[in-house]
Amino acid sequence: MTNGACRLEGGRDLPRCGGLASSLVTRHSSSWRRLIWIVAATAALSGCTTSSMTGRSQLLMVSEQAAMSGSAAAYSNMIGQFNKKNKIETNTPRVERVKEITNRLIAEAVRFRPNAASWNWEIEVIDDPKTVNAFCMAGGKMGIYTGFWEKIKATDDEVAAVLGHEIGHALADHTRERMSTAMVTNIGVTLLSALVSARSNDPYAFQRNQGAYGSAASMAVTLPNSREAESEADQIGIELAARAGFDPRGAVSLWKKMAEEGGTQLEFLSTHPSPENRVQKLDALVEKVDPLYQLAKEGKSTAQIPTFISLGGPRYVSKDDPVEPQGISREEYAAKVAAEPQVMTFVAAEFEKFRLGDVVFQCTYECALNYTLQKGQWKRLYDRQSWRDLAVSVVRVGYLNDLSYFFLAEAAKGLGNPEAAKKYYARAIEAKKAEKTCAGMFNTCDGFDIPKLAESALAEK
Numbered sequence: 384m385t386n387g388a389c390r391l392e393g394g395r396d397l398p399r400c401g402g403l404a405s406s407l408v409t410r411h412s413s414s415w416r417r418l419i420w421i422v423a424a425t426a427a428l429s430g431c432t433t434s435s436m437t438g439r440s441q442l443l444m445v446s447e448q449a450a451m452s453g454s455a456a457a458y459s460n461m462i463g464q465f466n467k468k469n470k471i472e473t474n475t476p477r478v479e480r481v482k483e484i485t486n487r488l489i490a491e492a493v494r495f496r497p498n499a500a501s502w503n504w505e506i507e508v509i510d511d512p513k514t515v516n517a518f519c520m521a522g523g524k525m526g527i528y529t530g531f532w533e534k535i536k537a538t539d540d541e542v543a544a545v546l547g548h549e550i551g552h553a554l555a556d557h558t559r560e561r562m563s564t565a566m567v568t569n570i571g572v573t574l575l576s577a578l579v580s581a582r583s584n585d586p587y588a589f590q591r592n593q594g595a596y597g598s599a600a601s602m603a604v605t606l607p608n609s610r611e612a613e614s615e616a617d618q619i620g621i622e623l624a625a626r627a628g629f630d631p632r633g634a635v636s637l638w639k640k641m642a643e644e645g646g647t648q649l650e651f652l653s654t655h656p657s658p659e660n661r662v663q664k665l666d667a668l669v670e671k672v673d674p675l676y677q678l679a680k681e682g683k684s685t686a687q688i689p690t691f692i693s694l695g696g697p698r699y700v701s702k703d704d705p706v707e708p709q710g711i712s713r714e715e716y717a718a719k720v721a722a723e724p725q726v727m728t729f730v731a732a733e734f735e736k737f738r739l740g741d742v743v744f745q746c747t748y749e750c751a752l753n754y755t756l757q758k759g760q761w762k763r764l765y766d767r768q769s770w771r772d773l774a775v776s777v778v779r780v781g782y783l784n785d786l787s788y789f790f791l792a793e794a795a796k797g798l799g800n801p802e803a804a805k806k807y808y809a810r811a812i813e814a815k816k817a818e819k820t821c822a823g824m825f826n827t828c829d830g831f832d833i834p835k836l837a838e839s840a841l842a843e844k
Contacts, residue, residue, distance in 0.1 A: 450558050457520065477532065485525065490687060490692070492554055502522045505525060512534065517546060521558035525550075527542070535640040541637040543627065544624050547619070548619075621668045622728050625673065628680055631676055671728050724771065724800075734778075753780050761773060773790055785812070785814040789831060792811060809837075
């Protein structure tokens with residue numbers, strides 16, 4: 384994954400969030416067009432944020448709530464249309480098995496994105512034996528077509544692989560990212576339409592121009608998912624499946640079956656680009672997550688599924704802890720799992736370095752813009768006590784100053800690691816003495832008196 388890059392759907396590059404303004408502006412030679420794209424680029428910059436799950440900088444102008452509301456409306460309409468045609472399968476062994484598989488995946492997903500405990504998860508089996516497709520919208524609105532069983536004879540492990548992959552898209556905010564790309568494009572589209580129309584005597588020119596540009600924008604976001612997003616979903620999905628007790632080799636066999644069945648003619652592959660080396664990459668991921676699968680098979684690592692998350696149907700709980708927690712709210716459950724020092728395998732190496740107190744920052748000027756863009760997110764994570772996410776995000780940015788070390792120290796302390804916390808408090812003080820401080824010409828300390836807080840923490844027994 385390329386840190387700091389945003390991409391358009393279909394694998395086309397969207398300029399890096401840090402360089403978006405200059406890139407958009409230089410595309411258009413005339414001064415009035417430059418002004419339009421400066422407005423669009425400024426809006427885009429305000430929405431760039433680093434994902435604490437993947438470390439990639441994403442364009443997220445659309446709020447999570449807006450993405451979830453929009454997805455819920457679209458899902459309701461879609462399922463309603465299928466219902467009218469009697470295309471929703473209900474009360475069959477297959478539906479119950481799909482719910483069981485999905486429950487197990489959701490239980491693991493919430494461990495890595497605690498606020499997903501508040502999502503109103505749903506899944507429907509769509510009775511269309513000719514279609515091999517699945518999806519998960521923002522907020523956990525899911526669907527899978529019966530073509531997976533009728534056309535490629537999918538096993539439970541393979542169904543878990545595809546559903547885990549789709550959940551990965553939702554966890555990594557890919558829906559919000561695509562909606563945000565459309566929003567930025569439409570900002571420029573609307574302004575450009577207005578200015579072009581102002582130079583015309585045709586009273587309907589604005590609507591016609593806006594429609595033409597809008598069609599082009601819509602086309603951009605209906606192209607296949609970017610390879611970068613697909614790589615993230617592959618990594619997240621195969622690990623969710625392994626932790627939930629499904630053989631991760633199912634992801635490899637699934638893609639082999641789809642390639643044999645019809646290649647890019649399958650609908651699933653129309654929105655999921657399949658580079659030739661995808662199977663090889665999945666094979667490499669299997670090796671990384673297989674130990675998690677072995678633990679899950681022994682009942683040593685799988686998560687419980689609280690009633691408020693369960694989709695119904697047969698329930699799955701850990702063999703080591705078969706009693707479901709009673710009387711726990713979504714908020715309490717999210718806080719509980721957020722406090723667990725656990726990260727996805729593909730960010731675990733960095734997290735382990737943080738846990739040992741071994742993170743040392745050296746990046747300055749080249750990381751300054753990313754620091755500026757992400758600092759507000761760090762404060763929000765701090766306020767929510769999302770210590771895992773805070774630690775991963777700060778390490779990913781890697782900016783050398785006392786505030787970065789202070790946030791690492793607070794995260795280590797919050798995760799019950801006082802020895803690592805002391806190291807980071809000490810480095811925060813050292814950074815201040817070396818004039819690598821948030822309290823410079825442009826104070827970016829967010830109200831924190833870093834030296835006082837760090838020294839006070841180190842004085843504690």
